[in-house]
Amino acid sequence: MELEAIQSFRPLYAMLASAIGVLLIGLSWEKPNLREFWTILAAVIKFGLVVSMIPFVLAGGVYECSLFTVVPGLDIAFRVDALGMVFAIIASLLWIVTSFYSIGYMRACNEKNQTRYFMCFAITMTATIGVAFSANMFTLFLCYEAITLATFPLVGHKMTAVARRGARIYMVYLLGTSLAFQLFAIFLTYNAAGTLDFAQGGILTGTGSTALLTIIFILFMAGITKAGMMPFHNWLPAAMVAPTPVSALLHAVAVVKAGVFTVLRVVFHIFGPGLLDSLGISFFAAYFICFTIVMASVIALTKDNLKARLAYSTVSQLAYIVLGAVMLSPSSMLAAIIHIANHAFSKITLFFCAGHIYAVTHKTKISELGGIGKKMPWTMVAFFIASLSMIGVPPVAGFVTKWYLAVGTVEAENPIILIVILVSTMLNAAYFLPISYKAFFGKESPEDAGSQQGSGHHKVRELPMMTIPLVFTAIVSVFIGIYPDFFISLAQEVLRP
Amino acid sequence: MIEIILGKYNYWIYIALMMIGFYAMIAKENLVKKILGMNIFQTGVILLYVSISKVSGGTVPIIWDKGGPYDNPLPHVLMLTAIVVSVSTTAVALALIVRIYKSYGTIEDDQIVVINSHDGDKEIPSEKASTII
Amino acid sequence: MSFGPTTFISAAGSTPVLVIVIPLLAAMLAPIVSRIHRSVGWYLATTATFIAFLLSLSLLYTVIDGGTVSYRMGSWAPPMGIEYVVSYFNGFVLAVIAFISFIITLYGKKSVEQEIPEQKIPFFYSAYLLFIAGIMGIVITGDIFNLYVFVEITALSGYALIAMGKDRKALMASYNYLILGTIGATFLVLGIGYLYIATGTLNMNDLMQRLPEIYDSTTVITAFAFIMVGLCLKLALFPLHIWLPNVYTYSPSIVSALMAATSTKVMAFVLLRIMFTVFTPEFVLEVVPVTKILIVMSCVAIIMGSLIALGQTNIKRMLAYSSIGQIGYITLGAAIATETAMTGSLIHILNHALMKGMLFMVVGAVVYKTGIVNIKDMEGLGKRMPWTMAAFTIGAMSMIGFPFTVGFISKWYLATGAIGAGMWYLVPVLLVSSIMTAFYFWRVVESVYFKGRSARIDTLKSPHHSDEAPFGMVVTTLFLAGLCIYFGLWASGPVEVAKNAAAFLLGS
Amino acid sequence: MIELLDILLLLFLVICAVAAISMRDLLSSTIVLGSYSLFMAVVWTRLNAVDVAFTEASVGAGITTMLMLAALSRTKRFEFLYRKKGQQEDPNKETNPLLKNWKRKRFSVTKVSGLIVVLLTGAILIYGTMDMPDFGDPNSPSYTHVATMYIERGQPEVNVPNLVTAVLASYRGYDTLGETIVIFTAGIGVILMLRKRKKT
Structure with a gap:
């Protein structure tokens, strides 16, 4: 069925909102309050613009915006469809929340170079929306690389030797693989198909030999490192040297989701499920991804650093999305799309909690968290809810994904993957539940107890600027677990044949 | 065989001259010797061109009453240019050698390499920078 | 405005010769008029290059509208007289060269005043203009011996310009370049002699028509071999590059920029021109397997250039090795010899001139302000020279080939051209080289922005002087940086011209 | 002959x-x-x-x-030549301390590789000469194409008996201009390099 398309500059405006924000933030570097106001204003306007496009997209329409042609075959063009909308709405909504949280975090930790931080953040969000709304692989690649560039200063924000090393690993992985493999895949795709425009059902059908198409697929999979697939996942733990809001929004939502989103684009709109099915590589890929799911969970178990554990959990959860996509059964693809949303809200909550704990107590290790639940009740309750989502306990969001994924394995008649999902669920529980247990029932370490009784100066207190965002995202996680209809209807729009 | 050798005699000589000059240019260490070689190298090429211009029984390409076959004038013209280029290059090269001798105290390539290796990679002296300090 | 083709030929008039004569006249005037005031030389050079740029632009438009322009020197018809030919192909290169030289001249005032002793400045500008006139002559001439004369003019002025570097190593760099350059030029003239023996003509068009009958003659093949080797020496194709790193490293900043942006590119242009318009695509593809050799050589150049650049500590030397790699891109596109790949090769002449010229200008500004050439000392420069370093970052991204910079356009055409020609195995070479490029450039960017100040920079701290380079230097550098992005996003114009030029070269 | x-x-x-x-x-x-x-x-x-x-x-x-x-x-x-032991010392009398212990080797890489390159070049040149017309051959293309035009039309068109002058000054006058510029360039180059700094 042809989609109804209208020409509109609205997707461009959504990007411009944050791009202009970058300028205003930069210009008001001397006035922190004004600067932060611009950030939030840009975030709100951007979200408003994205939301305004929902009804039409839900009704099966598409916004198109063709900017210009770089050279024949390479167009800068934007297109808002249901898949892009899923990603855009999450990213832009969470930017607002993260902005508040960032302000609290950056001020509580007295970080330097805050203007550069907020500017790069806004650039990243511009590029992220660009990824979501790209109409062809070239525009997507452009925005994809722009994200890498703009997040580099954020990862290396502290400018210490450790931060530089982390940022360098980040850059080497993301840039190296995208230049080596993804770009190669794009060259081959263009040569085979003669176009890079995304189209329903793919553009590569009937264009080349099975071997060539398989190579293109493998190159894409190896090149989209932002999706965190093993063996190219190391950048994600390395990027945890960044300030926590960066880890929260970028390494749980924007950057990694840009990666899995690109995978979904490739699967749905470059290859098309039909072609992939006939190539017969999807199950091979699925087993490969299962390895990532289990391995990442096992590694997460061994990590004592809270952010590192969350990072490996992200690797594992991202693999669910990719797994759902390559299994190619209707329910699993649906699960893949809605898990973008479900994982985003839950994981950002977890990172917010980790950052909040660090900002208030300067603790980064799980073993030091004994008894913290009593001092930071809101935070740790939110953490617990989000962990349940990660594990897949009803009624929190993660359950919906796991349900559809399990149904998908049944549809695909593949019990092995079902077993993998069950095993990984147990592993999820094994590395998340002890944290909450320790927080609420664990003993405080002696020196903490001592300082608690001392002068009230050191008293641990939750900061509202940081607590409110994380409570909000936890509530949303529960809400979309109970009422998943919105994202499911968008996902069905994507999958409509 | 003898016909080939004698028929292109001039060409063989030019090749020999070129090889001698070329060898001096790349294998001699003395900078002046290289320039000597360069001169021989270039006259070799000039010999080639002038040999092209010769026609059996031809005379100097100046039109007189005789009217017999004239030699080809074009290579002569080209070689006038080439000689000038050659001497110009020599002049520039020798000026460089004088400068090199002033700053290194030697005109042997391999000795200069040794001296340079002790030089290290110094910063470019900047007058402005020193005034700021 | 619209001109018919005929009016335009006459409108073009003597533009082809003026393009060269104006810098030449300025070169002759420079030592004389500079007695009035020391900065007159610069004004003269800027004006001359600007006029040359305008003229070359008008020529390019003439060619686009009305086809190839031919100008007969002294109105003697070729092949007896010397002919100037401006086609799509060299009109494009001419405009690029003229533009870059204009920008670099505009940039160079302060840098020259600092690096060249005052009483030498008038002669410096004279040699500088002769260099520019020489390269323009190389591009525009249609007579193969005249080409040699211009090659020598360029080379001689080049030797003098390089020797003006402050380090004494500049002298040796210049001398080695002189020896190798003379070998290259003499090989060229030798090849020309062989061609003349075989055909009896020196005009390039005439040669193209007379050569095909005798393609299998050993004389022609030898001529071709000598011309190729001579040119490859001049354009520094690995492993004939040994003169280049020292030349770029020790020359005065403005000379490094000018030479990096123009001279090797022009020699690459001559290589293409001789391969495809004196000889024909059939010759280089079928009679002699030269394209196969050139593909291997180019790949080696691309990889080795990048590899050696990785290990450099001096930034000018790093850029020089990077140039050696980038030259490989140009020859690679030519060697693949399909229209797309050739477009990539030609567009890379423009793109690399922009990027590398700009990067050397940035280094020039840093040297001007601080005297720093070691990458290690550049730490923390990002805060002190923000605009200059922003330009550097853009240049670095362009060299790596990010998709909104000119570097990507070149790579796009080269890679799709290679795949289209069935040589997909060349793509990894390009990609590996861009990753290596990313390594050695990002190392600099990172230390500039994400490290505290080096001890060297701290000593330069002064409240009285602005930290940024002078206005003229910054503006021209940023202008080129802007163009790197502009032509990376709106590349249709230059690509269209390059495509036509490629079609012209391949004779289709 | x-x-x-x-x-x-x-x-x-x-x-x-x-x-x-x-x-x-x-x-x-x-x-x-x-x-x-x-x-x-x-x-x-x-x-x-x-x-x-x-x-x-x-x-x-x-x-x-x-x-x-x-x-x-x-x-x-x-x-400076390679010296065997016992031969006379360097006539130039080296003074640079860096070169005190330095000895030139008998065979260097440049010498050997230079010889190989030169022999290779010579071989290629000889190969190229094989198909050349013989010395003084009046039917060679170099004589029959443009040269004949000069010889036939030079005198009437330019009105100078010396054909070399005719070609030099007229048909290829532009090369001669180039030649002049080469000399000029060399002059500028030499001045640039050898001009002494003013003592201030």
């Missing part, structure tokens, strides 16, 4: 060339090179290239030798 005198002259050129590059005394080398140029001029007169002979005698033998002598007077007279 070539005469014995020519053969001897050409052989003598080769001998001069070898002598010039192998002499240790650079001054002698320069003088030998000067005589080489003079013999070259004779060869060119034998080949009917009188204009080239003039130029070679004045520029090649004259100016080049003068330039060489000028340069030698400002640098060193002797080439």
Whole structure:
């Protein structure tokens, strides 16, 4: 069925909102309050613009915006469809929340170079929306690389030797693989198909030999490192040297989701499920991804650093999305799309909690968290809810994904993957539940107890600027677990044949 | 065989001259010797061109009453240019050698390499920078 | 405005010769008029290059509208007289060269005043203009011996310009370049002699028509071999590059920029021109397997250039090795010899001139302000020279080939051209080289922005002087940086011209 | 057919060339090179290239030798040669302390690889000469194409009896302009390099 398309500059405006924000933030570097106001204003306007496009997209329409042609075959063009909308709405909504949280975090930790931080953040969000709304692989690649560039200063924000090393690993992985493999895949795709425009059902059908198409697929999979697939996942733990809001929004939502989103684009709109099915590589890929799911969970178990554990959990959860996509059964693809949303809200909550704990107590290790639940009740309750989502306990969001994924394995008649999902669920529980247990029932370490009784100066207190965002995202996680209809209807729009 | 050798005699000589000059240019260490070689190298090429211009029984390409076959004038013209280029290059090269001798105290390539290796990679002296300090 | 083709030929008039004569006249005037005031030389050079740029632009438009322009020197018809030919192909290169030289001249005032002793400045500008006139002559001439004369003019002025570097190593760099350059030029003239023996003509068009009958003659093949080797020496194709790193490293900043942006590119242009318009695509593809050799050589150049650049500590030397790699891109596109790949090769002449010229200008500004050439000392420069370093970052991204910079356009055409020609195995070479490029450039960017100040920079701290380079230097550098992005996003114009030029070269 | 005198002259050129590059005394080398140029001029007169002979005698033998002598007077007279033990010390008397313990090797990589490159080049040149028309062949393309045009039309069109002058000044006058510029460039180059700094 042809989609109804209208020409509109609205997707461009959504990007411009944050791009202009970058300028205003930069210009008001001397006035922190004004600067932060611009950030939030840009975030709100951007979200408003994205939301305004929902009804039409839900009704099966598409916004198109063709900017210009770089050279024949390479167009800068934007297109808002249901898949892009899923990603855009999450990213832009969470930017607002993260902005508040960032302000609290950056001020509580007295970080330097805050203007550069907020500017790069806004650039990243511009590029992220660009990824979501790209109409062809070239525009997507452009925005994809722009994200890498703009997040580099954020990862290396502290400018210490450790931060530089982390940022360098980040850059080497993301840039190296995208230049080596993804770009190669794009060259081959263009040569085979003669176009890079995304189209329903793919553009590569009937264009080349099975071997060539398989190579293109493998190159894409190896090149989209932002999706965190093993063996190219190391950048994600390395990027945890960044300030926590960066880890929260970028390494749980924007950057990694840009990666899995690109995978979904490739699967749905470059290859098309039909072609992939006939190539017969999807199950091979699925087993490969299962390895990532289990391995990442096992590694997460061994990590004592809270952010590192969350990072490996992200690797594992991202693999669910990719797994759902390559299994190619209707329910699993649906699960893949809605898990973008479900994982985003839950994981950002977890990172917010980790950052909040660090900002208030300067603790980064799980073993030091004994008894913290009593001092930071809101935070740790939110953490617990989000962990349940990660594990897949009803009624929190993660359950919906796991349900559809399990149904998908049944549809695909593949019990092995079902077993993998069950095993990984147990592993999820094994590395998340002890944290909450320790927080609420664990003993405080002696020196903490001592300082608690001392002068009230050191008293641990939750900061509202940081607590409110994380409570909000936890509530949303529960809400979309109970009422998943919105994202499911968008996902069905994507999958409509 | 003898016909080939004698028929292109001039060409063989030019090749020999070129090889001698070329060898001096790349294998001699003395900078002046290289320039000597360069001169021989270039006259070799000039010999080639002038040999092209010769026609059996031809005379100097100046039109007189005789009217017999004239030699080809074009290579002569080209070689006038080439000689000038050659001497110009020599002049520039020798000026460089004088400068090199002033700053290194030697005109042997391999000795200069040794001296340079002790030089290290110094910063470019900047007058402005020193005034700021 | 619209001109018919005929009016335009006459409108073009003597533009082809003026393009060269104006810098030449300025070169002759420079030592004389500079007695009035020391900065007159610069004004003269800027004006001359600007006029040359305008003229070359008008020529390019003439060619686009009305086809190839031919100008007969002294109105003697070729092949007896010397002919100037401006086609799509060299009109494009001419405009690029003229533009870059204009920008670099505009940039160079302060840098020259600092690096060249005052009483030498008038002669410096004279040699500088002769260099520019020489390269323009190389591009525009249609007579193969005249080409040699211009090659020598360029080379001689080049030797003098390089020797003006402050380090004494500049002298040796210049001398080695002189020896190798003379070998290259003499090989060229030798090849020309062989061609003349075989055909009896020196005009390039005439040669193209007379050569095909005798393609299998050993004389022609030898001529071709000598011309190729001579040119490859001049354009520094690995492993004939040994003169280049020292030349770029020790020359005065403005000379490094000018030479990096123009001279090797022009020699690459001559290589293409001789391969495809004196000889024909059939010759280089079928009679002699030269394209196969050139593909291997180019790949080696691309990889080795990048590899050696990785290990450099001096930034000018790093850029020089990077140039050696980038030259490989140009020859690679030519060697693949399909229209797309050739477009990539030609567009890379423009793109690399922009990027590398700009990067050397940035280094020039840093040297001007601080005297720093070691990458290690550049730490923390990002805060002190923000605009200059922003330009550097853009240049670095362009060299790596990010998709909104000119570097990507070149790579796009080269890679799709290679795949289209069935040589997909060349793509990894390009990609590996861009990753290596990313390594050695990002190392600099990172230390500039994400490290505290080096001890060297701290000593330069002064409240009285602005930290940024002078206005003229910054503006021209940023202008080129802007163009790197502009032509990376709106590349249709230059690509269209390059495509036509490629079609012209391949004779289709 | 070539005469014995020519053969001897050409052989003598080769001998001069070898002598010039192998002499240790650079001054002698320069003088030998000067005589080489003079013999070259004779060869060119034998080949009917009188204009080239003039130029070679004045520029090649004259100016080049003068330039060489000028340069030698400002640098060193002797080439530094490889020394076996017991041979006399360096005539230039090295003073640079860095070079105190330095010895030149008998065979360096540049020498050997240089020889190989030179032999290779010679081989290619000989290969290329195989298909060339014989020396003095009136049917060679170089004589029948453009050259014939010059010979036939030069006199009536330019009205100068000397065809070399006609081509030089008229048909290819632009090359001559280039030639002048080359000299100018060299002049500028030499001034740039050798001009002394003002003492301030």
